[in-house]
Amino acid sequence: MKNSGLKNEAQVAKIFVSGSDAIPATNQNGVRLFQESDLTDGIISGKLVRPKYNTKELKKSIDTNIFELLPNLAPDLPDTVLRSTYNEALARIDDLTKQLEQANLTINDLNSIIAELESIVEVLRIETDNEKLKANIAREQADIANQQISETTIDLQNAIQNSINEAIQRVSLTARVEALLQENESLREQLFGLSAKTGEGAKSGANNGFTVKVNNGNGDASQKTEDLYAKCSAKDAGSRDMTVTLEVSNITTDNKITNVAFEFDGEPKWFKVKSGPTSIDTESSATYETEFDNKVIGESKKKGLKPRRRTIGWKGKATNYKGLALIVKVTFADGSTDEVKLTTNLRKNRG
Numbered sequence: 001m002k003n004s005g006l007k008n009e010a011q012v013a014k015i016f017v018s019g020s021d022a023i024p025a026t027n028q029n030g031v032r033l034f035q036e037s038d039l040t041d042g043i044i045s046g047k048l049v050r051p052k053y054n055t056k057e058l059k060k061s062i063d064t065n066i067f068e069l070l071p072n073l074a075p076d077l078p079d080t081v082l083r084s085t086y087n088e089a090l091a092r093i094d095d096l097t098k099q100l101e102q103a104n105l106t107i108n109d110l111n112s113i114i115a116e117l118e119s120i121v122e123v124l125r126i127e128t129d130n131e132k133l134k135a136n137i138a139r140e141q142a143d144i145a146n147q148q149i150s151e152t153t154i155d156l157q158n159a160i161q162n163s164i165n166e167a168i169q170r171v172s173l174t175a176r177v178e179a180l181l182q183e184n185e186s187l188r189e190q191l192f193g194l195s196a197k198t199g200e201g202a203k204s205g206a207n208n209g210f211t212v213k214v215n216n217g218n219g220d221a222s223q224k225t226e227d228l229y230a231k232c233s234a235k236d237a238g239s240r241d242m243t244v245t246l247e248v249s250n251i252t253t254d255n256k257i258t259n260v261a262f263e264f265d266g267e268p269k270w271f272k273v274k275s276g277p278t279s280i281d282t283e284s285s286a287t288y289e290t291e292f293d294n295k296v297i298g299e300s301k302k303k304g305l306k307p308r309r310r311t312i313g314w315k316g317k318a319t320n321y322k323g324l325a326l327i328v329k330v331t332f333a334d335g336s337t338d339e340v341k342l343t344t345n346l347r348k349n350r351g
Contacts (some may be wrong), residue, residue, distance in 0.1 A: 016088060020079040041211030062277050124191060202249065203227065205330070209252050210280075212328045212340040217243030220347055227342040230271065232292060233349040238340040242271060242290040249285040256281055257291060259331040262288075266324045270346050271328070280330075299350075 202213035221227035
């Protein structure tokens, strides 16, 4: 048949690979049995016809038990294959052996490459560790540098702030020095003016901003110990005018006197200050005249007559009256005030 026996290439290939395992195994009698449709072994078989025998009659005709005949046992042979198959297998084995040798060579080459790569990997691992160490050192150095930069920044900010403060202080001190120089110049001018005024006999206020000079008339020696003095007799009461004048001076260079007032402290108020300027410019003076107050020291209907006895005891012996004080008060443009207190002495003569 076309696809039976050795013509079956698929079965032959199985035999090359598996040998006798590719065909059915032998039975207990050493015979390989095949199915009717199985023609892969190369045996052409037909339909097995089992003859029918009359067993009973056969037994009657055979009355002898033959035991000398050897049993029909299948020989116990080793597994075998065709030589062609064997030779092809050997060739295949040789080819595979060469391939194995070549594979071993390739494996050796690859092992050498692997060893070289492992050495490279080890070198790279060492370099990586070194780089990690360098990175850690660099990180620590960066942290230290950042801390130093932070401290330097703080120091720089402090230095800038100190320089700003110093600049502000320098400007402030410069302005203060200029102000002090101007004030010194002003005080110098005031001092010179004050010295000049006080040198002429004027009295200065507590703030040294103004002076009051009293221009007295003639007086007894006992009167000249006071700031303001005058003589009066009955005949003077009628004339009212005194020979005493008050010179008020503003010795400042930048502070105008806006008001001048005269007040009395004590009794008797034997004179008045005539009205005059109520303001005085800087480095200027104003003069105020005085007059007897006849309502206090006495009045006369006619000139030359004696004053009335109802007054301060005008009649009697000559007496000096020193209980009265004149206070000169001034107000400056900046709102400050100052004053000068003048002691007085009135010499009352008889006659």
